[in-house]
Amino acid sequence: LVVFAGESKPQAQAIASDSKVAKAGTGKKRVVVLGTGWGGMSFLKNLDSTLYDVSIVAPRNYFVFTPLLPSVTSGSVEARSIIEPVRRIVRSKGKQVQFHEAECIKIDAANKTVVCRDVSQMGPSDKKEFALQYDYLVVAVGATTNTFDTKGVLEYCHFLKEVYDAEKIKKSILTCFESASLPHVKEEVRKKLLSFVIVGGGPTGVEFAAELHDFIHDDLLNLYPHLHNDVKITLVQSGDHILNTYDERISKYAEQKFTREGIHVNTGCRVLGVQAGAIDFKIKSTGQLVNLPYGMIVWSTGIGTRPVIADFMSQIEQNDRRVLATDEWLRIKNCEGTFGIGDCASIEQRRVVEDVSYLFQLADKTNSGRLTIEEFVEVMEQVRQRYPQINIYMERQHMRGVLELLADAIKDGRQASIQLDIDHFKQAISKVDSQMKSMPATAQVAAQQGEYLAHCFNHMTAEVASHMAPEGPMRIRGKGRHRFQPFQYQHLGQFAPLGGEKAAYELPGDWVSIGRSTQWLWYSVYASKQVSWRTRTLVVFDWTKRMFFGRDSSR
Ligand code: FAD
Ligand code: MG
Ligand code: MG
Ligand code: MG
Ligand code: MG
Structure with missing residues (x-):
């Protein structure tokens, strides 16, 4: 599994294929997790580690409880009190994983490999780098602070x-x-x-x-x-x-x-x-x-963006972004088998309006070209599930805003006193779109994403992994037990x-x-x-x- 950068290529390949043979015996897929912060640790704590061959890579071998970090600046809380060694967490949860204290310096998407560097400043100086192969990669490396390129x-x-x-x-x-x-x-x-x-x-x-x-x-x-x-x-x-x-x-x-x-x-x-x-x-x-x-x-x-993420984004045509784009199942876009959680990723905001005619057809069961209030409410419930980022708004407003707009629309179109045509429907939907917010970069989000992803991993079998989400904008609630709900953030x-x-x-x-x-x-x-x-x-x-x-x- 481990390929040293110092070794010649054939030798490295030999080691790599050796490890494939070894793994073929266990039949387990290799999961590599990058990061031991809120996202990475939450994933690990919830993962059934017997199902996979799990490695975790991070330049620090401990988890930090960041909400108390400001208290450390004044000595209200000691630094030692808010950190917990990864190996301790892993052991106390009875997980079988390998931890490598190293920094990932390159994600090689084409070869499903991450290149890591020993940051300990110990050990032989010519073998600082090693590579890990993965079947699934969970990227949870967090973010840097944005300087906006301000001088000094x-x-x-x-x-x-x-x-x-x-x-x-x-x-x-x-x-x-x-x-x-x-x-x-x-x-x-x-x-x-x-x-x-x-x-x-x-x-x-x-x-x-x-x-x-x-x-x-x-x-x-x-x-x-x-x-x-x-x-x-x-x-x-x-x-x-x-x-x-x-x-x-x-x-x-x-x-x-x-x-x-x-x-x-x-x-x-x-x-x-x-x-x-x-x-x-x-x-x-x-x-x-x-x-x-x-x-x-x-x-x-x-x-701000970590260099390793900026480089990864340029490989997978996600240039000019600050964070990785994922879909609602936290799969990194344009890169099969990789998942992004926490501060280094965000769920691509898909505008509901893009699917408006599809949604309208779906709601309009009688094909009348108009929606009744019941049909409208029903389709809004599906919208809520399909576009999780709307949830924050919908919960707050209890759909009030949308229903008000519906009432307005009904007032306008007097002849169709209780029905809604597609233009009014579109208007209501764009109101929803305008309220869509991206999830904040918080520990709360990272931890929930880690937990969600672990549950998906615990339930998915190999062949399902690549099609967790069915195609088509609305086929969300597949019947089989391998179908997953998209990630929903609970604020x-x-x-x-x-x-x-x-x-x-x-x-x-x-x-x-x-x-x-x-x-x-x-x-x-x-x-x-x-x-x-x-x-x-x-x-x-x-x-x-x-x-x-x-x-x-x-x-
Ligand atoms: P992190 O928790 O930052 O973890 C990133 C991990 O990746 C680390 O283990 C790091 O060592 C590792 N890593 C970095 N580079 C590499 C690499 N190249 N290869 C491998 N591993 C790498 N959120 C709240 O919800 N409530 C709060 O009160 C709150 N207070 C905060 C206070 C402060 C001072 C700060 C800084 C943040 C606070 N946050 C709070 C935000 C919260 O800490 C982050 O949103 C959260 O840590 C994100 O989790 P993450 O897993 O994405 O990244
Ligand atoms: Mg993390
Ligand atoms: Mg952290
Ligand atoms: Mg911050
Ligand atoms: Mg995020």
Whole structure:
């Protein structure tokens, strides 16, 4: 199975075919999983590993509970408490899989092979690379942070993606405080050192800003009281509001809370570039240019593409995309036998309008050219199942919007008082299309996709794999047990911790809760979601420790 890049080709082929013979004995298909994050681990935990020959490849041998990563930057939670070794997870779930700590550097779609590189910096330097062959490939490598090609970002900004990023940020904050306390430092330099800038007003940027504020005001200023007047936290956001994917009430509350606490919130700004010690941005509404000195800067804006994925996309004619396109069954488009889950992939938004005449025919059982309300409601139910991304909207609105439009249409076409012709039907459908949203890049989505895909793998037999979805736009609910429903995302709501023991929580269906009790809900939900009793204990212990003794402020 393992082919070393250093070996000559025939030899490599011999090894490859040897392993084929060996595998022929077990008769099991080879599944290679790339990534040990939310998507990859959820897939693995739910997969019946006795059915396949499973290998997993990732450059880190542990899983990270990312929602608590911002807490690591301030020491509210220790880095060790939110990671769990892959080998432990695998063993505790009784899975038979092989783990390789390596980075996938190339997906060779034509030969169904992934080329991996040992990242350990140990071992023989001439045999750093090896190849794995797969029958099925699950790509769950996550994403990088999008720099939008802004000058200086890679050189000068911190990112917040991995555990070591969070630890570096914490060290950097403390370095700024110590440097600013040295006797020879002039006021101007001191102010610069204690100017903390966060670019990006999404959930990660906002949560980090809140953590930073609490760290400084609850802990550091008690230890560095002489620096009280020099600290400044600035949040730079390109959109008009922070947390703009959340309910308006939450985003307003967050802005007001931050402003009250002295966090400078700059919305509607375009970053022009970052230099050592200063960031340039433009306030879009006034055109004013700002040069803001910083001691530390964190860049947290959206999803970027990993090089290995960019290369893979160019092989399978998915150029000019940020993430891999999959269908509703999570199969990567134009590449048989591969599946994409989590932040590195997204389900191709198929517009319902494209199928409008087909849908109309399907609904119009009497062939009258018009639909009754019953027929319409029935076909909408099928639409809901066929186009899973509509679900979020449909659940929220309970089809209200669509039915209102239906009522309008009926009012217009007076002679057909309770019926709908194809033009009105199209109008209703395009209203649905306009509400279609892509799934967010969250742990919630990645974990649900991993679980869904594992269940498909557990139930599919070899020959079904390549035709999981029947052709034709609407033949969704095949009768056989090998037919799968498309992936449906269940949105369970989202938290936004805002600091000062306050959090906001948005539930599906227009519910919002904000405040102290929500923070306690946050504690309990995040404790319960830990991957093991070990990390759960550690996290709860860290929180308790912080409440009694404050955060640790040593580097
Ligand atoms: P990841 O979890 O990022 O995993 C990617 C895996 O692929 C890693 O194991 C990585 O080592 C591996 N990998 C990378 N490159 C390669 C390669 N070349 N070859 C092989 N393996 C590779 N979501 C929420 O729902 N709620 C939250 O509160 C929340 N908070 C967040 C806070 C922070 C600070 C961050 C950064 C993210 C947060 N998210 C949250 C988002 C969530 O973490 C991601 O959506 C989720 O991790 C995506 O899962 P994934 O499996 O696609 O990628
Ligand atoms: Mg993953
Ligand atoms: Mg992860
Ligand atoms: Mg993020
Ligand atoms: Mg995705």
